[in-house]
Amino acid sequence: MKRLKFNRVLTNKDFIYAITLLLIIGLISFSFYELSKAEVKVTQGDEVTTIRTHANTVGDVLNELVIDVGEHDELSHNLNDRVTTNMKIQHTVANQVFLSIDGKETTYYTTSKTVEDFLYEQNIELTENDQLSLALDTNVNNQLEIAIDKAFQVTINDAGEKQQVWTTNSSVEELLNENNITLHELDKIKPKTTAELNGDTDIVITRVEKVTDVVEEEQDFPVVKRQDSSLEKGKEEIVAQGEPGVIEKHYEVVLENGEEVSRELVKEEVKQEGKEKIVAIGTKVNQTISTNNITSTNSSPKSASSSPKSSGSSEVVSRSGGGNEPKGKTLYMKATAYNWDCSSCDGRGLTATGYNLKANPNGVIAVDPSVIPLGTKVWVEGYGYAIARDTGGNIKGNKIDLHMATTQQASSFGVRTVQVKIIE
Structure with a gap:
């Protein structure tokens, strides 16, 4: 059997055809490769990246995009999750925040x-009382600093008035400024104020002030006694009423929360010199006049004795007697003193009976009319003769009020128990 021999020569047309076929096959292969990729969207903040990838895992996708995921970052998927088409990956980078x-x-x-x-x-x-350095809606960015001051309660005792306040201040001075509390020089x-505050701090403020108190004090007047030969022995008469001297004393007074804590005398001034009281002391002795009866020893009218007989009678003639205290009903009463020009008086100087004390300041007393009727003449131990011409709201029962010529005399009299005689 004969073998058939076949020989063919490639032409240019054949070469072009072959190249074209190879290109078609390559294009089909490339298209198939591309179509086999998964489409993935990766979001970082406001930036969105879309890629097509043959990556198998989320971690592979992030590696392709050269994205490092920090320890504290937030990622929507696990790094080992399989990639699927249309996958959306959310990556949030953690910010460093400093919180104080x-x-x-x-x-x-x-x-x-x-x-x-x-x-x-x-x-x-x-x-609500805490202080935050930023608004709550402030966006967080990297290395953001946030400060919080936690509020605590403090008690403030200001001159006895207590209040509780919330504060975030660190010192006493800052707290006072926050609450508009002012300290004065002596407080x-x-x-x-430099002390640090905490929840156990109680603040106590003592208000201190210095004031000047001016006080008028009376000095006792001297009593001078003079012998008077025209006044019966044993009697006394006031020739001149004494007047006490007045000294004005200036005190520096320290008050703490309105209460006096100390008093210091800083100055004295003599406002009125005292006048001595002059008392006349009687020295005149009662006189005795003797009258002798004369008799005749002879019956002849011409005969008369030239000397009186020793058996004559005597007659004593005396001035009105008496001593310091007159006769009359005696009472013992509590006595005070006043003057028409006192701070609570009406300034007119008229008594309850209409008597003018301005013109006649001596010898007037105020009484309880149920005990001593108005118009009664009395003698008061240490005061002398007086007439009941006035009454008083506090003069009830066995009490009397002696009118003095000056307010200083009235102030220095005080309160004492005296003997009062009703003159009959």
């Missing part, structure tokens, strides 16, 4: 969008 609470700073990493979200994430609660405060 009452001066103590802590570093955090967070993917929260706002300060409010961050505080909620960290379970940090704020009260005291515990603790000091």
Whole structure:
């Protein structure tokens, strides 16, 4: 059997056909390769990247995009999750945040969008009195600094008035400024204004002031006794009423919260010199006049005795007797003194009976008319003769009020028990 021999020469047309066929096969293969890729969207913040990839896992996709996932970053999928077509991967980079609470700073990493979200994430609660350095809706960015001052309650005792206030201040001085509390030069405060505050601090303010108190004090007047030969022995008469001297004393008084704590005399001035009281003391002795009967020893009318007989009678003639105290009903009464020009008087100087004390300041007393009727003449121990011409709201029962010529005399009299005689 003969072998058939076949020889063919390739033409240019054949070569072009072969090349074209290879290109078609390559294009089909490439298209198939591309179509076999998965489409993945990767979002970082506001940036979205879409890729087609043959990567098997999420981690492979991120490696293709040269994206490093930090320890605190937030990723929507696990790195080992299989890649699927139309997969959406969300990557949020964690920001470093510095949080200071009452001066103590802590570093955090967070993917929260706002300060409010961050505080909620960290379970940090704020009260209405706490102070936050930023607004709650502030966006969180890298290396954000947040400061929180936690409020606490402090008791302020200002001159006895207590109030409780919330504060975040660190010192006493800052707290006083916050509450518009002003300290004056002499005021005291515990603790000091430079002291640090905490929840156990109680602030006590003592208000201190210095005032000048002017007091008028009376000095006792001297009593001068002079012998008077025209006055019966044993009797006394006041020739001149004494007047006490007046000294004005200036005191520096320290008050703490309105109460006096100290008093110091800083100056004295003589406002009125005292006048001595002059008392006349009687020295005149009663006189005795003797009358002798004359008799005659002879019956002759011309005869008469030239000398009196020893058996004559005598007659004593005396001035009106008496001593310091007159006769009459005696009472013992509590006595005070007043003057028409007192601070509570009406200034007219008229008594309850209409008697003018301005013109006639001596010898007037105020009485309880049920005990001593008005118009009664009395003698008062240490005062002398007087007439009941006045009454008083506090003069009840066995009490009398002696009118003095000056307010200083009335002030120095005080209160004493005296003997009162009703003149009959």
